[in-house]
Amino acid sequence: MTPSPISLSSSGTTYAAAISGPHHCSLFDTTTATATSFNLRLCGLRREAFAFTTLRHRSKHNHPIHRTHFSAISAALSDNDTAPKSFDYDLLIIGAGVGGHGAALHAVEKGLKTAIVEGDVVGGTCVNRGCVPSKALLAVSGRMRELRNHHHLKSLGLQVSNAGYDRQAVADHANNLASKIRGNLTSSMKALGVDILTGFGTILGPQKVKVGSSNNVVTAKDIIIATGSVPFVPKGIEVDGKTVITSDHALKLETVPDWIAIVGSGYIGLEFSDVYTALGSEVTFVEALDQLMPGFDPEISKLAQRVLINPRNIDYHTGVFASKITPARDGKPVMIELIDAKTKEQKDTLEVDAALIATGRAPFTQGLGLENIDVATQRGFVPVDERMRVIDANGNLVPHLYCIGDANGKMMLAHAASSQGISVVEQVTGRDHVLNHLSIPAACFTHPEISMVGLTEPQAREKGEKEGFDVSVAKTSFKANTKALAENEAEGLAKLIYRPDNGEILGVHIFGLHAADLIHEASNAIALGTRIQDIKFAVHAHPTLSEVLDELFKSAQVKA
Ligand SMILES: Cc1cc2nc3c(=O)[nH]c(=O)nc-3n(C[C@H](O)[C@H](O)[C@H](O)COP(=O)(O)OP(=O)(O)OC[C@H]3O[C@@H](n4cnc5c(N)ncnc54)[C@H](O)[C@@H]3O)c2cc1C
Numbered sequence: 001m002t003p004s005p006i007s008l009s010s011s012g013t014t015y016a017a018a019i020s021g022p023h024h025c026s027l028f029d030t031t032t033a034t035a036t037s038f039n040l041r042l043c044g045l046r047r048e049a050f051a052f053t054t055l056r057h058r059s060k061h062n063h064p065i066h067r068t069h070f071s072a073i074s075a076a077l078s079d080n081d082t083a084p085k086s087f088d089y090d091l092l093i094i095g096a097g098v099g100g101h102g103a104a105l106h107a108v109e110k111g112l113k114t115a116i117v118e119g120d121v122v123g124g125t126c127v128n129r130g131c132v133p134s135k136a137l138l139a140v141s142g143r144m145r146e147l148r149n150h151h152h153l154k155s156l157g158l159q160v161s162n163a164g165y166d167r168q169a170v171a172d173h174a175n176n177l178a179s180k181i182r183g184n185l186t187s188s189m190k191a192l193g194v195d196i197l198t199g200f201g202t203i204l205g206p207q208k209v210k211v212g213s214s215n216n217v218v219t220a221k222d223i224i225i226a227t228g229s230v231p232f233v234p235k236g237i238e239v240d241g242k243t244v245i246t247s248d249h250a251l252k253l254e255t256v257p258d259w260i261a262i263v264g265s266g267y268i269g270l271e272f273s274d275v276y277t278a279l280g281s282e283v284t285f286v287e288a289l290d291q292l293m294p295g296f297d298p299e300i301s302k303l304a305q306r307v308l309i310n311p312r313n314i315d316y317h318t319g320v321f322a323s324k325i326t327p328a329r330d331g332k333p334v335m336i337e338l339i340d341a342k343t344k345e346q347k348d349t350l351e352v353d354a355a356l357i358a359t360g361r362a363p364f365t366q367g368l369g370l371e372n373i374d375v376a377t378q379r380g381f382v383p384v385d386e387r388m389r390v391i392d393a394n395g396n397l398v399p400h401l402y403c404i405g406d407a408n409g410k411m412m413l414a415h416a417a418s419s420q421g422i423s424v425v426e427q428v429t430g431r432d433h434v435l436n437h438l439s440i441p442a443a444c445f446t447h448p449e450i451s452m453v454g455l456t457e458p459q460a461r462e463k464g465e466k467e468g469f470d471v472s473v474a475k476t477s478f479k480a481n482t483k484a485l486a487e488n489e490a491e492g493l494a495k496l497i498y499r500p501d502n503g504e505i506l507g508v509h510i511f512g513l514h515a516a517d518l519i520h521e522a523s524n525a526i527a528l529g530t531r532i533q534d535i536k537f538a539v540h541a542h543p544t545l546s547e548v549l550d551e552l553f554k555s556a557q558v559k560a
């Protein structure tokens with residue numbers, strides 16, 4: 001590296017700072033003619049990055065280095081960047097969402113002295129603004145849907161004259177459930193002796209975290225980042241929290257708009273379409289890709305469209321981006337400008353009462369101090385390897401630092417976050433563990449539900465082609481299942497994607513009543529490496545929905 005001297009002045013004192021090579025940095029006070037030279041190599045790689053980043057940034061923008069900066073740098077070099085010799089905790093977790101909570105509980109079980117840092121409220125997204133309140137709303141929408149389906153009720157011999165709802169009471173149900181689960185999470189950690197440290201966590205250096213704005217620095221042998229995510233709002237969309245909202249606002253159910261556009265037909269969009277249509281709204285989907293629900297197995301998306309979209313008060317625009325959204329104001333409705341996703345040409349303008357932005361989530365990693373340990377995020381996500389170990393800007397593993405959950409972007413699901421946390425605790429307590437993400441199930445809690453584990457059919461075929469194996473597909477219908485027929489809810493399909501040569505389960509997709517509960521037989525089989533030729537002899541109680549999967553495994557044609 002070429003020497004890069006920088007001349008800086010402040011308050012009558014001139015400093016010269018020189019980055020003199022990959023391993024040296026010097027600061028020279030021209031008034032006292034004293035120089036301090038740092039051998040960065042002795043300080044370690046991450047220290048080097050700290051000094052270089054700070055000095056380069058200041059010189060590039062022609063900012064003066066003040067004495068305080070000088071002391072901050074030298075303090076950082078002599079203090080924060082040195083790994084502590086003893087630790088306050090064995091494990092420190094930044095973020096008390098479900099990921100952090102899962103890790104903390106397992107850590108205590110393993111005998112680790114554990115603390116968790118939370119800058120907001122315990123429970124994170126899932127408990128306060130995600131899974132929990134959304135499932136409370138979906139429990140209501142499921143019942144409303146049933147109570148208003150006279151044809152369905154009549155076929156069961158039931159008569160219900162007038163089904164209605166109280167919006168505030170529904171909202172309270174969601175809010176109360178979140179409070180209850182938040183309380184449960186907090187008590188479970190306190191009861192087990194996890195220290196809950198309130199304040200925003202900033203990584204200062206290896207094994208060192210500052211909590212809150214005070215000088216409360218906590219050290220730990222191992223650190224887990226579990227800072228989660230926030231709603232992602234594309235450029236051009238103005239969220240006012242009233243008429244243009246994200247899931248954070250929608251879960252409060254402050255209104256039930258007559259007509260709401262839902263931008264994005266992924267998990268959030270689909271679940272909220274179930275809620276809103278059950279409560280009487282008309283929904284218009286705006287989806288950038290060419291089909292609705294593009295993340296699911298295509299056959300399941302098609303069936304879901306036939307059952308969850310077409311018969312409901314829903315229309316849709318696919319292959320278009322919402323390029324600009326303006327909230328309702330001055331008597332004007334919410335305006336949504338649509339452009340063609342490929343050509344970017346203006347296509348249409350929608351005028352609706354409200355718009356829900358459900359276009360994905362962005363990692364919450366700002367202010368975490370990753371630059372202090374030379375970690376560069378990728379689109380905000382913390383780069384990790386398959387063991388959730390954090391990777392620095394040079395591609396090296398950062399010792400004793402892990403990242404789990406939404407912040408690493410591997411799989412934005414609550415149970416994925418906590419299972420990654422458990423996996424990390426296994427590693428730091430001496431047992432190597434690699435989580436098989438292909439065994440992690442996912443579910444969308446519409447009525448009926450959608451669930452899946454492993455690969456979709458196109459993904460499996462692509463893998464088969466690359467690796468040289470055949471892929472087969474088996475399917476069973478809920479229409480042949482006694483329990484589903486008794487419930488008069490027989491619209492559904494289970495699909496198995498597998499290797500006919502050795503019976504390996506590559507993926508299972510279910511659309512139908514209680515699909516979210518049914519998927520676990522398949523996900524456990526994948527996790528444990530159980531083959532179809534073995535699981536097909538497992539016995540299922542009759543009459544249960546689980547027989548849909550029993551039939552599925554029995555119908556597969558394995559050559560082995
Ligand atoms: C509407 C909605 C519905 C969902 N439904 C489901 C579902 O049914 N099933 C499912 O599996 N998933 C669901 N998800 C996804 C699920 O909520 C997330 O995958 C999960 O919450 C991720 O957990 P996490 O621990 O990684 O992060 P989070 O739950 O986001 O928790 C992170 C925590 O870290 C804190 N924090 C952040 N930075 C700092 C810092 N520097 N210092 C201190 N604290 C910090 C935050 O305040 C937060 O409490 C849903 C999401 C949404 C939005």
Ligand SMILES: NC(=O)c1ccc[n+]([C@@H]2O[C@H](COP(=O)([O-])OP(=O)(O)OC[C@H]3O[C@@H](n4cnc5c(N)ncnc54)[C@H](O)[C@@H]3O)[C@@H](O)[C@H]2O)c1
Nearest residue numbers: 264265266267268269287288321322358359360412443444
């Ligand atoms: N039941 C569950 O497990 C559950 C429920 C809700 C959320 N989640 C998690 O939360 C995360 C976020 O959910 P989500 O539904 O917001 O994201 P998603 O990634 O599932 O879907 C986003 C959709 O928005 C579309 N899109 C993006 N930008 C657009 C634009 N400008 N105009 C039109 N369409 C656009 C994308 O093509 C995609 O189909 C997911 O990763 C999911 O794992 C899970």
